[in-house]
Structures are given as structure tokens and as C-alpha cells.
Amino acid sequence: MKLIRRHWTPGSADEWTKEDWITIIISPLCYILLSIGVGLSFLLLPVGFITLTAGIVLIILMHWIIDPKLKSISHDYEEKQQQYLEELENKVRWEEKNG
Amino acid sequence: MVTFEFLDWLWIVLFLFIMIGAGILFYRLGKRSESDFFLAGRGLPWWLPASSVYATHTATDTPMWVTGVIYKYGFTGIWYTFFAAWCAISAFVSTRIFRRSLAYTQAEWNTLRFHGVGAEMLRGWISGWQVFMNMFILGWVGMAMGKICNYMFGWELWIGLIVFSAVCAVYVLAAGYWGVIMADFQQGVIAFAVIVIVSVWGIIAAGGSEGIITKLSEMGESWRLNPFHFSGWFEGDFPAAWFITMMVIALIGGFGMGTSIDWYAEAQRIQSSKTVRDASYSIWWGTALVLIRNSIWAVAVLAFFVLFPGITDASEYELGWFRLGFDYLPAGMVGFFFAAIIAIHLSTISTHLNLGAMYFTRDLYLHYFKPTAGEKELVWVGRFATLVLLIGSFFYGLMMEEITSWLIFALWLMAAGVWLPNILQVVWWRFNSWGYLSSWIANLGMSWLVVWILPSYGVIPELPDYQQFWLLMLLGAIIYIPVTLLTKPEPMEHLVKFYAQSRPIGWWSPVRKEAQKLGLLNHLNKEQTKMETA
Structure with a gap:
């Protein structure tokens, strides 16, 4: 079994899996590295460029991990969206429906 | 006072023309x-709501408080601005769950997640609170613009407050969220470009990067370059414990909905995105831009510190970034800078006008007053609500001096005691509407006690804000956890429907089992059968 799954069926993509949890850990790190890296790079400090590069690499990695899953969820879900929207409208207009 | 040349005025007129033009174009x-008036028909690619997230959270008062914390604490002050990072986890957790629910607003989501009278009470409360909050933010931000115009041109405060918000209302009234999002894109690009230009200009004026580092070293202030220069673990005015609390609030808060006051505006952007994927990326990249912007500002403020060290009056050094622009940009560019300030201002005003109107129209008018209202009528109600919010914000803005401390207290209520319940409503099936309602009520009482009453009677010392947060969280839990467990869970049928549609993360196994039993997780059932057969 591969460490990172990159091919998803709509059903399996609906589940919360380790790919989500890895993203949940990487994503805040990206923000922290970006915040520090951009500032220190503007000051032309080597540590700034290293931090910024690490942040960019992590962003690419994060997208590589989560993007196939998000695509699969989106594709499957958009097919159902119209039906859900109609149900939602009925719920909001409850008086009309019940009256 | 700032003097404008012909070219400066030209920039401003041109910019206002483009903004109002966008409204007419998307009318x-x-x-x-x-759906079009409030969510642009739910069809936007990720980069449009992302630019709106960025533009909305770049308000006229933002450079002031970013400048304030960086001037005071050096680069470590960047963590004060890190609360925006709740989107790091939210983009991939609560955003996905919320987008799948298709609720227009957080108040509407409450009736999908909870059931019965409790859910209706929550919807009424959240929507009323949001109409009020948006009016308050409009007044607050409008007043910041009044102060800037007073500083620049010597105008009375009310002129800056009323004129620019009224200009903004033209395209919000005409095109609703379509106008907001299209104008936000232009405003976001202009604002980001100008923030970079002014900041680089300021850095050069201070002797460039090398000059800033050398001068800070000569002044014995090199610690200002360190992003982790805390005053100790618990002691001082910027301890590491504060930093850790901020990280917990911001990052773990991403599992919930409403853990940040910004969630409500972001929720609109999430629902206006074309797909779940677009929603996730819009929130993530919009916030990434906000954080990058903050870092650029931070360096510019270090440059300002080198140029003007030793200012002790906060109201003076908070205008530092604006001073870099007005004092150092060449003639002709100052107008462009002011046009960018207008962009920054309008993007925030437009969002809150449309957002407050959405809560009024969708959650109060349509849901409670006239569920039979047609689409055309709802658009007109949306416009009427926009106008009411605009006029209300003028009154709020003019009263702001007297009510600010009360309203900051009201903002504080949003964060502390309901932070954990805002997460629990997403991750724990057993958490019910009564538990959530009780957390709001408990928080109201506890906040008064912890922040004002008990310290004034000497029962507890005046605690730093991060300790108040932990205490309020604990005290609230003593109320809402028993209330939740002593009242009935939401009906299983209702929870199953919510689960099948939204697929929340966390402790949902009884609901999940029921959904599977009813065959509502079809894909999963088929795949499991296939695996079992194999």
C-alpha cells in the first residue's frame, strides 16, 4: 500500500483519511514558514530565504497530497448539489411547505 | 495635512469610476x-473569493494595529496578526463540511446541524447578532477612514465616514455580491501592489535591508529582528504562553465554525465557490496572502522604527506605515496611495454591507417573516437591508468613542467561552442545541465576572488576556457539558441527514452506523461489499 494515496473513488474520498491529517499538520507549518520567511527575505537574511524555500516546498507537497482527493470529492458532490439545494430551499421555506 | 497635485486627484477619480463601473456592469x-445577490450563483473559481478574503481583511485600521504591534514588539509582533491562520486547518476541514451543507449562512447551518426549537432559537440569535456585528464593523471601519481623512485633509470625521461608505453602497446596492467580489478582485490587486511599493519605498528610505539591520544593531535593538523574542514563559507583556495560546486558538479553531469573527465573512466566500475544492483553496490562499502582506508590513514598520525611533505615543506610531507613504512617495504617487487606501476601505465596507444584508434577508425575513417571498422580492429586501445597514453604520460610527470599550467586550464574547462549543458542534454528534445555547448564555455571564466584576472586588487578580481565555473556556465547560448530557440528543433521523450530506469529522460513529444501515452512504457500502467479495 502506498504511503500517499493519489487515486480516489467518490466513496473513499468522502472519508477522513491520513491524507487529510497530513495536510492538517503541514498546512499550519506552511503559514508559519511563509510568515517568517517573507519578512526575513525582505531583509535579505539567508535564514529568510531558507525558511521561505522550505515553506514553498511544503505548499507544493501539501497540494500534491490533498489535491487529488479534493478533486474527487468536488466532482462527485457537484452532481448531487442541485438536489441538495432544492431540499434546502424547502427547509428554509418551511411555512410554504407545511402551510 | 497632505497636498494633492492634479495627477493625485486623477488617480482617485479614475479609481472611483472603475469601482462604480463594476457595480453597473454586474447589475x-x-x-x-x-443566490446571485448574495453568493454570485455559487459558481466562482477559487481565485476570485480568495482575492476577496484578502481584500476584505485588509481594512483601513489594519495597517494601524499591525504597525502598533510591530513597532512595540519588533518582528515577534507578527504573531499578534497570526489569528488569521485559523484557515490553515479550516480550509481542509470546516470549509469542506460547511460547503457541503450548502447553507447560505452560519445561522442557517445551525438549523441543519441542530433540530427543533433550540435550533430555531440559535438561528434567530446568530442572525440577529450578525446583523448587529456587521453594522458595528461598518461603523468602526468607517470611522477609521474618517480619521485618515482628518489626518490628510483636515476634514471633519463624519465626512470620511459617510462619503466613502456611501460610494461603496452604490455598487453593493446595484449588483450585490457580484459587485462585491468583482470590485474586491480589483481592490485586492491594487492594495497588494501599493502595500509592496510603499513598504519597499520605506525600506529604501531607511537605508535598505542592510541599513535597517546595521542601524538596529547600533541602537542596541537587534532583538527586533528575532521572530521569537518573547518576554519569558509567563512573565512580561509578551510571554511565550500568550504565543502558545494564540497558536491553539488559531490552529485548533480551524476544526470548528465561528471560532474566529472572520468565519462569518469567509463562510459567504466558501458558499460562493464553484466546488468544495475551490472553496478550500480560496480560503487557504486568501489567508496566505494576508499573512504575506503582514510580513511585508512588518519589515516596513522596522524601517519606520529606524527612521523614527523612540515614539512612545501609540496613536502616533500606529500611523507609521501611512507616514512612510505620504512622506516618502514622490508627487503624483501620493494620490495613487490614497486611491489604494480607498480600495482597502471599500473592500471591507462592501463585504459587511452585503453580509449583514444576507443574514437579514435569508435568516430573518425569509425564514421568519415571509417564507413565500419570491426571488425578485428577496433581492429588493437585500437592497433595503443594505441601505439600513449603511445608515445604521453612520450612527454607530459617530457614537464610536462612547461605545468602543463596550463593543470590544462584545467582540471578546465571541472568542473565549464559545470557542470550544464552536468546535464541538462540528466534531461531536452528542453536542446539542441546548448545550450550544447554554454556552453562549454562560459566556455572557462569565465574561463579565472574569473580565470586570471579580477583579474589581479583588476576588481574582486582573488576568492577562490569554489567561482569561483559558479560564473562560473552563468555566463555560462546567455549564454546557452537563446541560448537553442532561438534555436529549438531537433526533437521530436529523443527525443522519446532516451526516450524509456534510460528512463531519470527529466523533460521529453512532450516526455513521445508522446512516450506513439506512444505505445513505451508498458509495462506501458498494466499495466495502466489493472489497469483501474480493
């Missing part, structure tokens, strides 16, 4: 339906 799209 036809905005009036088609309620």
Missing part, C-alpha cells in the same frame, strides 16, 4: 436571484 447578474 444584471446581481438582480437575477437571491
Whole structure:
């Protein structure tokens, strides 16, 4: 079994899996590295460029991990969206429906 | 006072023309339906709401408080601005769950997640609170613009407050969210470009990067370059414990909905995105831009510190970034800078006008007053609500001096005691509407006690804000956890429907089992059968 799954069926993509949890850990790190890296790079400090590069690499990695899953969820879900929207409208207009 | 040349005025007139033009251009799209007026028909690619997230959270008062914390604490002050990072986890957790629910607003989501009278009470409360909050933010931000115009041109405060918000209302009234999002894109690009230009200009004026580092070293202030220069673990005015609390609030808060006051505006952007994927990326990249912007500002403020060290009056050094622009940009560019300030201002005003109107129209008018209202009527109600919010914000803005401390207290209520319940409503099936309602009520009482009453009677010392947060969280839990467990869970049928549609993360196994039993997780059932057969 591969460490990172990159091919998803709509059903399996609906589940919360380790790919989500890895993203949940990487994503805040990206923000922290970006915040520090951009500032220190503007000051032309080597540590700034290293931090910024690490942040960019992590962003690419994060997208590589989560993007196939998000695509699969989106594709499957958009097919159902119209039906859900109609149900939602009925719920909001409850008086009309019940009256 | 700042003097404008012909070219400066030209920039401003041109910019206002483009903004109002955007409203007229998208007028036809905005009036088609309620969904168009408030969510741009739920069809936006990720980069449009992302630019709106960025533009909305770049307000006229933002450079002031960013400048304030960086001037005071050096680069470590960047963590004060890190609360925006709740989107790091939210983009991939609560955003996905919320987008799948298709609720227009957080108040509407409450009736999907909870059931019965409790859910209706929550919806009424959240929507009323949001109409009020948006009016308050409009007044607050409008007043910041009044102060800037007073500083620049010597105008009375009310002129800056009323003129620019009224200009903004033209395109929000005409095109609704279509106007907001299209104008936000232009405003976001202009604002980001100007923030970079002014900041680089300021850095050069201070002797460039090398000059800033050398001068800070000569002044014995090199610690200002360190992003982790805390005053100790618990002691001082910027301890590491504060930093850790901020990280917990911001990052773990991403599992919930409403853990940040910004969630409500972001929720609109999430629902206006074309797909779940677009929603996730819009929130993530919009916030990434906000954080990058903060870092650029931070360096510019270090440059300002080198140029003007030793200012002790906060109201003076908070205008530092604006001073870099007005004092150092060449003639002709100052107007462009002011046009960018207008962009920054309008993007925030437009969002809150449309957002407050959405809560009024969708959650109060349509849900409680006239569920039979047609699409055309709802668009007109949306416009009327926009106008009411605009006028209300003028009154709020003019009263702001007297009510600020009360309203900051009201903002504080949003964060502390309901932070954990805002997460629990997403991750724990057993958490019910009564538990959530009780957390709001408990928080109201506890906040008064912890922040004002008990310290004034000497029962407890005056605690730093991060300790108040932990205490309020604990005290609230003593109320809402028993209330939740002593009242009935939401009906299983209702929870199953919510689960099948939204697929929340966390402790949902009884609901999940029921959903599987009813065959509502079809894909999963088929795949499991296939695996078992194999």
C-alpha cells in the first residue's frame, strides 16, 4: 500500500483519511514558514530565504497530497448539489411547505 | 495635512469610476436571484473569493494595529496578526463540511446541524447578532477612514465616514455580491501592489535591508529582528504562553465554525465557490496572502522604527506605515496611495454591507417573516437591508468613542467561552442545541465576572488576556457539558441527514452506523461489499 494515496473513488474520498491529517499538520507549518520567511527575505537574511524555500516546498507537497482527493470529492458532490439545494430551499421555506 | 497635485486627484477619480463601473456592469447578474445577490450563483473559481478574503481583511485600521504591534514588539509582533491562520486547518476541514451543507449562512447551518426549537432559537440569535456585528464593523471601519481623512485633509470625521461608505453602497446596492467580489478582485490587486511599493519605498528610505539591520544593531535593538523574542514563559507583556495560546486558538479553531469573527465573512466566500475544492483553496490562499502582506508590513514598520525611533505615543506610531507613504512617495504617487487606501476601505465596507444584508434577508425575513417571498422580492429586501445597514453604520460610527470599550467586550464574547462549543458542534454528534445555547448564555455571564466584576472586588487578580481565555473556556465547560448530557440528543433521523450530506469529522460513529444501515452512504457500502467479495 502506498504511503500517499493519489487515486480516489467518490466513496473513499468522502472519508477522513491520513491524507487529510497530513495536510492538517503541514498546512499550519506552511503559514508559519511563509510568515517568517517573507519578512526575513525582505531583509535579505539567508535564514529568510531558507525558511521561505522550505515553506514553498511544503505548499507544493501539501497540494500534491490533498489535491487529488479534493478533486474527487468536488466532482462527485457537484452532481448531487442541485438536489441538495432544492431540499434546502424547502427547509428554509418551511411555512410554504407545511402551510 | 497632505497636498494633492492634479495627477493625485486623477488617480482617485479614475479609481472611483472603475469601482462604480463594476457595480453597473454586474447589475444584471446581481438582480437575477437571491443566490446571485448574495453568493454570485455559487459558481466562482477559487481565485476570485480568495482575492476577496484578502481584500476584505485588509481594512483601513489594519495597517494601524499591525504597525502598533510591530513597532512595540519588533518582528515577534507578527504573531499578534497570526489569528488569521485559523484557515490553515479550516480550509481542509470546516470549509469542506460547511460547503457541503450548502447553507447560505452560519445561522442557517445551525438549523441543519441542530433540530427543533433550540435550533430555531440559535438561528434567530446568530442572525440577529450578525446583523448587529456587521453594522458595528461598518461603523468602526468607517470611522477609521474618517480619521485618515482628518489626518490628510483636515476634514471633519463624519465626512470620511459617510462619503466613502456611501460610494461603496452604490455598487453593493446595484449588483450585490457580484459587485462585491468583482470590485474586491480589483481592490485586492491594487492594495497588494501599493502595500509592496510603499513598504519597499520605506525600506529604501531607511537605508535598505542592510541599513535597517546595521542601524538596529547600533541602537542596541537587534532583538527586533528575532521572530521569537518573547518576554519569558509567563512573565512580561509578551510571554511565550500568550504565543502558545494564540497558536491553539488559531490552529485548533480551524476544526470548528465561528471560532474566529472572520468565519462569518469567509463562510459567504466558501458558499460562493464553484466546488468544495475551490472553496478550500480560496480560503487557504486568501489567508496566505494576508499573512504575506503582514510580513511585508512588518519589515516596513522596522524601517519606520529606524527612521523614527523612540515614539512612545501609540496613536502616533500606529500611523507609521501611512507616514512612510505620504512622506516618502514622490508627487503624483501620493494620490495613487490614497486611491489604494480607498480600495482597502471599500473592500471591507462592501463585504459587511452585503453580509449583514444576507443574514437579514435569508435568516430573518425569509425564514421568519415571509417564507413565500419570491426571488425578485428577496433581492429588493437585500437592497433595503443594505441601505439600513449603511445608515445604521453612520450612527454607530459617530457614537464610536462612547461605545468602543463596550463593543470590544462584545467582540471578546465571541472568542473565549464559545470557542470550544464552536468546535464541538462540528466534531461531536452528542453536542446539542441546548448545550450550544447554554454556552453562549454562560459566556455572557462569565465574561463579565472574569473580565470586570471579580477583579474589581479583588476576588481574582486582573488576568492577562490569554489567561482569561483559558479560564473562560473552563468555566463555560462546567455549564454546557452537563446541560448537553442532561438534555436529549438531537433526533437521530436529523443527525443522519446532516451526516450524509456534510460528512463531519470527529466523533460521529453512532450516526455513521445508522446512516450506513439506512444505505445513505451508498458509495462506501458498494466499495466495502466489493472489497469483501474480493
